[in-house]
Amino acid sequence: MPKLIIQIPCYNEAETLAIALNDLPRIVAGFDSVEWLIIDDGSSDATARVAEENGVDHVIRHTSNRGLAYAFMTGIEACLARGADVIVNTDADNQYNAADLPALTRPVLEGRADMVIGARPISEIEHFSPLKKLLQKLGSWVVRVSSGTDVQDAPSGFRAISRNAAQRLVVFNNYTYTLETIIQAGRKNMRVVSVPIRVNGDLRPSRLVKSIPSYLKRSIFTIVRIFVIYQPARFFGAVAAVLFGLGFLLGLRFLYFYLVDASSGHVQSVVLAGVLMSMGFQALLVAFLADVIAANRKLLEDIRYTQRAAQGEIKRPQLKRQESRLGE
Secondary structure, eight states, X not given: OOEEEEEEEESSOTTTHHHHHHHSXXXXXXXXXXXXXXXXXXXXXXXXXXXXXXXXXXXXXXXXXXXXXXXXXXXXXXXXXXXXXXXXXXXXXXXXXXXXHHHHHHHHHTTSOSEEEEEOOGGGOTTSOHHXXXXXXXXXXXXXXXXXXXXXXXXXXXEEEEHHHHHHOOOOOSSOSHHHHHHHHHHTTOOEEEEEOOBOOOOSOOSSOSOHHHHHHHHHHHXXXXXXXXXXXXXXXXXXXXXXXXXXXXXXXXXXXXXXXXXXXXXXXXXXXXXXXXXXXXXXXXXXXXXXXXXXXXXXXXXXXXHHHHHHHHXXXXXXHXXXXXXX
């Protein structure tokens, strides 16, 4: 029977962590054991103590705050090292309804999915502003286009991940892991599905959304960065097409006026057309180079996965033998 580990990245969550842990199950259908793992991302409050007092099996500590994405990957590595067959990620503010956890893990257990994303009823969440709802939907659309998946709620942090999928994940973004991991999964031909989930009442303001302007800026930057990293040829190719097209149109404008009225000049159009078309050509070269770099990155990721999988399968039985000896 497989092992499930539920991980929760935490940063100063002493006030809400106990509530979230109280709702987590210790028995989930299809799993022989269920363990809890907390990643204390440099908290200055009693987050780690609250976790230990509430029976958390594993507490991983960062000496300083490294950010949500880094904490997420620390948890993934720790869960893999402890023999997890399926990893569930959730939040410390009890946003997601833990009663939906069996529905979240079922597609992975049945072999229908490598990653399952819990889709919240975004339109019905009262404490989400209209702008935040719009950005949530925009982010999900970008992810669907970039990954080729049909994820309905890409920013959702309530997700189940198979061991094989977890070994393949690499997060470059320091702000959040949610969008990037789905795009990686889609581009690596993993099966990603969405299941509807429920949400609980709001216990505290979002840590990621400090203000609407800040959230808007970070969201736009994240979306652009996703396209640059995972669709470099398309991104720079589009830039090249726009620049070259504008230059070409200005060139046609000069040619028109030259043929109609040779004395009118319009030399500025020729100069600007030349500059824009040169920039377009340079952007096209960047598109080719970026595509080559992306191909090399994929090869490195494949090598990394092979090494991690081999090391993980060696360490995993050793860890289980050690645990059985401790039990004796």
